[in-house]
Amino acid sequence: IVSGYVITNHNTSGCSGIGSWYHQRxxxxxxxxxxxxxxSGYVITNHNTSGCSGIGSWYHQLVRNGIWTCPYSPIPAGYRSTxxxxxGCSGLGAWxxxxA
Structure with missing residues (x-):
């Protein structure tokens, strides 16, 4: 995946049936x-188990003071979890x- 891009959708029948992924900045x-x-600079703030054609999806936001983050979200330098x-995070828990 090209730096600065993320995977935003999955097509199970793409690429002659082996599946394909849609990328966006x-x-x-x-x-x-x-x-x-x-x-870098983003955190995960929500989860949807049925998103991305049933694979599950995560909501990304730019980090800011006072934002709630999901489990396994990176915590950028200069911030801390409290x-x-x-x-939070659709029942997964949030910090x-x-x-900092």
């Missing part, structure tokens, strides 16, 4: 397929991310 507020790279909320 990362931007604030984009849903990506599970397994997509997370571009308070935990068990119902409040603040400036």
């Amino acid at each position: 990362a931007r604030d507020g984009i849903w990506t397929c599970s397994g997509s790279p997370i571009v 308070t935990y909320n068990a119902t 409040l991310t603040v400036r």
Whole structure:
């Protein structure tokens, strides 16, 4: 995948039946397929189990002070995780991310 791009959809019948992936440039507020790279400066803030043709998808946002992040989200330099909320990230749990 080209640097700065993410995977945003899956076509199970693409590429003669072996499956194909749709790539887009990362931007604030984009849903990506599970397994997509997370571009530097972004965090994961929501999850949809049926997204991306049933593979599951994650919502990417630019990091900012006071944003809730999902499990396994990277925490960019200059930020830290604090308070935990068990119902955040569509029930997976979430951490409040603040400036360090």
